[in-house]
Amino acid sequence: MWYLGGKIRLSKYIVPIIKYYIKSENSLFIDLFCGGCNIIDKIDNTNNKIANDNNKYLISMxxxxxxxxxxxxxxxxxxxxxxxxxxxxxxxxxxxxxxxxxxxxxxxxxxxxxxxxxxxxxxxxxxxxxxxxxLKNVYFSHQDYKYYSNVKDAVIYCDSPYDNCTQKSTKYLSSFDHREFWEWVRKMSKYNTVLISEKIAPDDFEVIWEKSHNSNMSYIKSDKTSEKLFKYKRS
Ligand SMILES: C[S@@+](CC[C@H](N)C(=O)[O-])C[C@H]1O[C@@H](n2cnc3c(N)ncnc32)[C@H](O)[C@@H]1O
Structure with a gap:
């Protein structure tokens, strides 16, 4: 599905990395900010999948x-x-x-x-x-991401709203609390594999994949910051 900030074009790079961390067909995989489901629709090595997003209209759809x-x-x-x-x-x-x-x-x-x-x-x-x-074997959930704070032994993919510092325009400003999010990821990484799509991250996160690309959002085309996949260093 075509979706603002969606990963249709990048899924061919990101999906194999996520699949590598999913070790069995019963392993829990959560696409925590699923949007257009352009990642989870290609995760085919587990039957235990949750697609979550806090947009009630989207999940109902x-x-x-x-x-x-x-x-x-x-x-x-x-x-x-x-x-x-x-x-x-x-x-x-x-x-x-x-x-x-x-x-x-x-x-x-x-x-x-x-x-x-x-x-x-x-x-x-x-x-x-x-x-x-x-997506027929996916469980859809409409929750804030923190609802999943007690999950263990899962692979969690986070395509959270980008940190505004990387945006050239205020058109994509969001109220998302990035500091709180990174703190949550640190905590969750103790018992789960948490992978985050972002352009910037705190120093205690490592880049496990990187690619520069032209965003489909024309107003940030001049932004040369590359797309990355991060993981907590101490996990
Ligand atoms: C960049 S989009 C995800 C795009 C998706 N990966 C794709 O490829 O189509 C980010 C999503 O995060 C959702 N979102 C924003 N804040 C959230 C929160 N606090 N909890 C859960 N979802 C949230 C938005 O509704 C949006 O759908």
Missing amino acids: WNNIDKVDLSEIKITKEHYDEVRNNKDYYEDWYVGFIGFHFSYGGKFFGGFARSRYEDHIERSCTKTIKQYEY
Whole structure:
């Protein structure tokens, strides 16, 4: 699924590294900030998988994706505005589906995805429905990441919101508390393998993979900071 800050293009590098740390088909794997599920949909060496995100519309969408009937959905700017302005009137899964698939760059209600290709939105919807074939054995959860503080013996992948220091624009500012997050990772790394996608990390984290790439977010294209996968040094 096309998703703001999603890892579609980088998944071919990141997935083999995650799979290396998953030692058996019963090992627990948690995609803690799953978004468009562009990583967990390719993790095929365990059957014990959780996809978590704190966006309730997103998780409801994944849990109900088999309800989507594209022939019944009006792909128009009017319908997009109607759903955006009346979220409580529609079911959460439907708000999620429209909010992500009809929006530019997969940003939840970030602006209607006008395109010179008429069927652009329809193709993106169809892609997500097909993607779900690879997510059928995944348990979806709608929690803040700290809900999983008692987990042990798991491989936990964190594609948390980027630290704002790496962003050139304020458009992607978030209220995410990065200091608290890194502290949480230190604690969790004692009993789990925790892998973090970020551009910067505190000194006690090591880079286990790195690649420079052009972000799909045009307003930070000038940012040359490379994509990295980090792990706590003392784990
Ligand atoms: C960069 S996106 C993940 C993209 C995903 N890996 C992909 O490839 O499509 C980060 C996600 O973290 C979620 N998020 C932000 N704060 C969170 C929190 N405190 N707990 C859980 N999820 C959170 C956002 O809703 C967003 O979906």
